[in-house]
Amino acid sequence: MSLAHDERLALVATMTSVGPEAPTLCAGWTTRDLAAHLILRERRLDAAPGILVAPLAGHTARVQAGIAARPYPELLKLVRTGPPAWSPLRWFDAQANLGEMFVHHEDVRRAGAGWEPRDLGADWDGPLWSLAKRMTRMAFRRAPCTVVVEAGEGRRVIPRQVAGADQVTVVGTPPELVLYGFGRDAVRVALDGPDRAVAAVRALTRGV
Structure with a gap:
């Protein structure tokens, strides 16, 4: 299985x-x-x-x-x-x-109120981080700025790089980053960067 x-x-x-x-x-x-x-x-x-x-x-x-x-x-x-x-x-x-x-x-x-992220266990961590890297490349491909994705424990990827532009860092666990990459907003992620750049990233149409 x-x-x-x-x-x-x-x-x-x-x-x-x-x-x-x-x-x-x-x-x-x-x-x-x-x-x-x-x-x-x-x-x-x-x-x-x-x-x-x-x-x-x-x-x-x-x-x-x-x-x-x-x-x-x-x-x-x-x-x-x-x-x-x-x-x-x-x-x-x-x-x-x-x-x-x-x-x-x-x-x-997560469609209703009061949801909390699940504790999925260690077996999920690697597969979901691999999926998060693929999905965030797609999700941020039209970002007008550089986007850095961080999942803790030294895990970091740059799915979008724009020379001379502002940088936005998206931080979350692999499950939350997967969901964000698939276009969901009921997630626990943090976006850090200049206000205008963060607003532009939030406004992107993410997902498949």
Whole structure:
């Protein structure tokens, strides 16, 4: 088993406990919609490209709505089961789904008031730091200033460097940096730098 598999089961357990109409951090989506998204991504290769490709998004939305109309227990069973044998994601689950399951689990956990970061344990630290480095390169690629990301314990990366510009330092643990890189704002990160540069970084459209 892998961290991605364990997180999939934890996500399903949380989605079971909060029910099908609970809010998520994905704008306009309930837990039912989020489950439908995960199923589409893993089981409808004809519709999955529309998740990222805008001209195909209409077909993706229609397929997702059809999936979401199924009974909630059926949706959770399909999420729990994971990609079928014919899906490419089946063979790369540990690599392709760690971020997906972690971020969407937090989308459910952090949608309401009173959330706290989980204590994930040491096994998560390295994989999430590796993912944070990749995601922050994408998140800050259009920043008008230099961006430095720090995760403590000497871990530091510069995902964006602009000669002669101000510098903003983003500090957080690897899980929080992953979530910030994926475009979430319900996170515990600190941004340090000149006010105008910090405001510009906060205003960036982050995520995939």
